[in-house]
Amino acid sequence: MIIRIDQKSNEPLYLQLRSQIIASIAQGTLEPGDALPSVRSLASDLGINLHTVNKAYAVLRDEGYVVMRGRSGAYVADPADHGPAQTEAGLARMDEALFALALEYRAHGGPQEEFVARAAAQAERAYKEER
Amino acid sequence: MIIRIDQKSNEPLYLQLRSQIIASIAQGTLEPGDALPSVRSLASDLGINLHTVNKAYAVLRDEGYVVMRGRSGAYVADPADHGPAQTEAGLARMDEALFALALEYRAHGGPQEEFVARAAAQAERAYKEER
Amino acid sequence: MIIRIDQKSNEPLYLQLRSQIIASIAQGTLEPGDALPSVRSLASDLGINLHTVNKAYAVLRDEGYVVMRGRSGAYVADPADHGPAQTEAGLARMDEALFALALEYRAHGGPQEEFVARAAAQAERAYKEER
Amino acid sequence: MIIRIDQKSNEPLYLQLRSQIIASIAQGTLEPGDALPSVRSLASDLGINLHTVNKAYAVLRDEGYVVMRGRSGAYVADPADHGPAQTEAGLARMDEALFALALEYRAHGGPQEEFVARAAAQAERAYKEER
DNA sequence: GTGGTCTAGACCACG
DNA sequence: GTGGTCTAGACCACT
Numbered sequence: 001m002i003i004r005i006d007q008k009s010n011e012p013l014y015l016q017l018r019s020q021i022i023a024s025i026a027q028g029t030l031e032p033g034d035a036l037p038s039v040r041s042l043a044s045d046l047g048i049n050l051h052t053v054n055k056a057y058a059v060l061r062d063e064g065y066v067v068m069r070g071r072s073g074a075y076v077a078d079p080a081d082h083g084p085a086q087t088e089a090g091l092a093r094m095d096e097a098l099f100a101l102a103l104e105y106r107a108h109g110g111p112q113e114e115f116v117a118r119a120a121a122q123a124e125r126a127y128k129e130e131r
Numbered sequence: 132m133i134i135r136i137d138q139k140s141n142e143p144l145y146l147q148l149r150s151q152i153i154a155s156i157a158q159g160t161l162e163p164g165d166a167l168p169s170v171r172s173l174a175s176d177l178g179i180n181l182h183t184v185n186k187a188y189a190v191l192r193d194e195g196y197v198v199m200r201g202r203s204g205a206y207v208a209d210p211a212d213h214g215p216a217q218t219e220a221g222l223a224r225m226d227e228a229l230f231a232l233a234l235e236y237r238a239h240g241g242p243q244e245e246f247v248a249r250a251a252a253q254a255e256r257a258y259k260e261e262r
Numbered sequence: 263m264i265i266r267i268d269q270k271s272n273e274p275l276y277l278q279l280r281s282q283i284i285a286s287i288a289q290g291t292l293e294p295g296d297a298l299p300s301v302r303s304l305a306s307d308l309g310i311n312l313h314t315v316n317k318a319y320a321v322l323r324d325e326g327y328v329v330m331r332g333r334s335g336a337y338v339a340d341p342a343d344h345g346p347a348q349t350e351a352g353l354a355r356m357d358e359a360l361f362a363l364a365l366e367y368r369a370h371g372g373p374q375e376e377f378v379a380r381a382a383a384q385a386e387r388a389y390k391e392e393r
Numbered sequence: 394m395i396i397r398i399d400q401k402s403n404e405p406l407y408l409q410l411r412s413q414i415i416a417s418i419a420q421g422t423l424e425p426g427d428a429l430p431s432v433r434s435l436a437s438d439l440g441i442n443l444h445t446v447n448k449a450y451a452v453l454r455d456e457g458y459v460v461m462r463g464r465s466g467a468y469v470a471d472p473a474d475h476g477p478a479q480t481e482a483g484l485a486r487m488d489e490a491l492f493a494l495a496l497e498y499r500a501h502g503g504p505q506e507e508f509v510a511r512a513a514a515q516a517e518r519a520y521k522e523e524r
Numbered sequence: 525g526t527g528g529t530c531t532a533g534a535c536c537a538c539g
Numbered sequence: 540g541t542g543g544t545c546t547a548g549a550c551c552a553c554t
Contacts, residue, residue, distance in 0.1 A: 010537095012544060019231060026237035038526065049546045054527075062324070065238060067401045070527055071554045075401075079240030089347055090239060091249075094232055098250050100150060101225055102257035106157035107196060108221060109210030112258040118222075119229050119250035126233035127243040139329045139337075143538060180539055272552095274529060281493060288499035300541065311531045316542075327500060332542055333539045341502030352501060353511075356494055360512050362412060363487055364519030368419035369458060370483060371472030374520040380484075381491050381512035388495035389505040405553060442554055 001029050001037075005046050013048055017056035025065060025076055026126060032078040036066060039074075063090065132160050132168070136177050144179055148187035156196060156207055157257065163209040167197060194221065263291050263299075267308050275310055279318035287327060287338055288388060294340040298328060301336075325352065394422050394430070398439050406441055410449035415458060418469055419519065425471040429459060456483065 003020045005013060024030040036042075039057060043050040057074050060066045064082040066074050098119070105115040134151045136144060155161040167188070168176070174184045188205050191197045195217035197205045229250070236246040265282045267275060286292040298304070301319060305312040319336050322328045326348040329339045360381070367377040396413045398406060417423040429450070430438070436446045450467050453459045457479035459467045491512070498508040 014544080019234075022238045023234045026234040040526080051547090052545060055544085057527090068403060068527070069400055069554095070403055070405065070552085073526060079238070082239065087239065090235070094236065095249065095253055097228070097232055098253035099257055101228055102250075102254045103150075103154045103157040104221070105225065106257055107153045107210075108218065112254050115254050116247070116251045118226065119233075119254075120247045122226055122229035123233045123243050123246050123250075126230055126237055126246075138331060141330060141332055143332065145538080183539065186538090276529080281496075284500045285496045288496040302541080313532085314530060317529085319542090330542070332537085335541060341500070344501060349501065352497070356498065357511065357515055359490070359494055360515035361519055363490055364512075364516045365412075365416045365419040366483070367487065368519055369415045369472075370480065374516050377516050377519075378509070378513045380488060381495075381516075382509045384488055384491035385495045385505050385508050385512075388492055388499055407553080445554065448553090 003042070003046065005048065007048075013052050014056040014059065017046075017053065018059050021056070021060060022065060030076045032076050034076045035072075036074040036076065134173070134177065136179065144183050145187040145190065148177075148184065149190050152187070152191060153196060161207045163207050165207045167205040167207065169204055265304070265308065267310065269310075275314050276318040276321065279308075279315065280321050283318070283322060284327060292338045294338050296338045297334075298336040298338065396435070396439065398441065406445045407449040407452065410439075410446065411452050414449070414453060418458060423469050425469050427469045429467040429469065431466055 001024050003017065003024075005016050005020075007013070009016065021030070021036070030036070036057070037045070039050055039053040043053045046053070057066065057068065061068050061074075064086040065077055067077045068074050102112075102115050105118075106112070132152075132155050134148065134155075136147050136151075138144075140147065152161070152167070161167070167173075170181055170184045170188065174181045177184075188197065188199070192199055192205070195212075196208055198208045198212075199205050233243075233246050236249075237243070263286050265279065265286075267278050267282075269275070271278065283292070283298070292298070298319070299307070301312050301315040305315045308315070319328065319330065323330050323336075326344040327339055328336050330336050364374075364377050367380075368374070394414075394417050396410065396417075398409055398413075400406075402409065414423070414429070423429070429435075432443055432446045432450065436443045439446075450459065450461070454461050454467070457474075458470055460470045460474075461467050495505075495508050498511075499505070
């Protein structure tokens with residue numbers, strides 16, 4: 001699993017970490033049941049603080065992507081048992097985000113079909129890579 | 132132009148303002164050349180701080196959506212005049228955002244076609260409303 | 263609002279704080295829209311760390327009891343707009359907890375009616391005090 | 394006696410074990426005087442550590458649910474033999490728990506009668522199953 | 525050794 | 540001045 005953090009970005013480190021782990025799950029680098037690195041080891045690998053990794057893991061747990069087995073570490077959750085509440089909240093957020101992006105595209109003068117084509121292209125990229 | 136600010140949201144006020152103005156431009160409520168409300172009047176209308184409105188306008192200017200004509204106020208820019216650099220930067224950000232969303236969707240176990248369908252549905256919504 | 267923390271308890275401080283604030287909301291000491299003390303002032307009042315208060319507030323926010331207005335502090339949420347997802351998750355947890363308590367009571371040899379009577383008595387207490 | 398442990402839960406294993414054994418006692422699967430499985434066999438059956446089972450048994454002993462007869466193992470205690478101190482301590486804990494739950498319910502805006510009805514429903518469930 | 529919790533002190537975006 | 544984020548270092552419960 002390759003994780004790259006940009007210390008200079010204004011996106012919070014723990015959110016960068018979250019995104020990267022979600023990407024790894026999406027692309028199959030991490031499969032359901034796989035163990036994530038321990039907070040300590042990942043923190044030292046990335047040169048960031050333990051608590052930052054901890055927060056990223058906590059967010060992923062709250063979003064249903066991983067489960068924490070207090071005893072032995074963090075594991076990738078099976079998408080099949082994401083709670084429906086989590087899923088619905090996630091879909092609502094996603095629709096909102098897509099809507100905002102579409103509005104921005106329109107405000108720039110871009111036509112509707114082009115926006116959809118762009119979304120399709122990115123979907124292609126997200127669903128093709130590394131698996 | 133109807134602007135609604137949600138004081139309870141965790142999204143910064145100036146970004147909410149930015150989104151709402153972009154939405155107005157997208158939906159034609161604001162057309163190229165139109166004057167935006169003055170910072171003072173908009174701030175008092177919304178019951179928020181002058182600085183907040185100012186910051187929103189500055190962001191919109193940096194993104195090419197509006198032009199500031201010195202003392203006479205802010206005006207909606209013509210999409211045709213957007214500098215190519217701004218446009219490209221915007222497109223890159225948008226592609227990145229779409230890619231991240233697609234990855235999240237895939238990580239949740241959703242199929243590619245469904246993601247595209249969702250994007251298309253939101254585009255429909257963004258391109259239909261109010262014009 | 264009277265908050266009392268027991269440093270010696272094995273219950274985590276942030277959870278004690280959470281319970282106390284929920285109690286204040288339940289009993290009307292805190293009403294929807296009221297401002298909570300700032301994390302800094304509450305932390306210093308209670309003689310605990312700022313981050314501990316912060317975590318308690320974050321939990322309460324996630325559970326829908328309070329809303330954070332990044333700018334001006336934390337406010338008591340209106341129960342009317344607790345998200346249904348949060349409410350349902352809460353009810354499920356509550357039912358589970360009640361079930362576990364009932365089982366314990368039965369294992370001790372106590373009859374069903376007595377358990378219900380006890381629950382009713384505690385409800386009486388919770389719904390009567392301070393309002 | 395059917396014991397099911399959820400490795401994914403964030404509840405400590407030894408507490409899950411404790412709850413399950415209490416449930417078995419409550420529902421009559423385990424009756425006063427019955428022998429509990431040996432620490433070794435239960436640990437290997439559940440695929441967990443010896444220490445974990447041991448700790449669960451120790452907690453149950455402290456709470457008066459089981460008695461340890463030296464080398465011959467653990468036996469289900471007769472509720473009649475529960476020391477009054479243990480019983481009272483247990484009742485106090487239970488009342489506290491019920492009170493906290495009632496407060497949470499009230500803070501969410503739920504009416505008193507509904508809370509009692511919920512408690513009664515869970516009692517029904519706890520007192521009906523498996524006997 | 526693992527995550528959970530707490531303390532301490534710092535900087536930043538926001539308003 | 541507010542909460543959000545990050546760093547640092549410590550102790551504890553659980554396995």
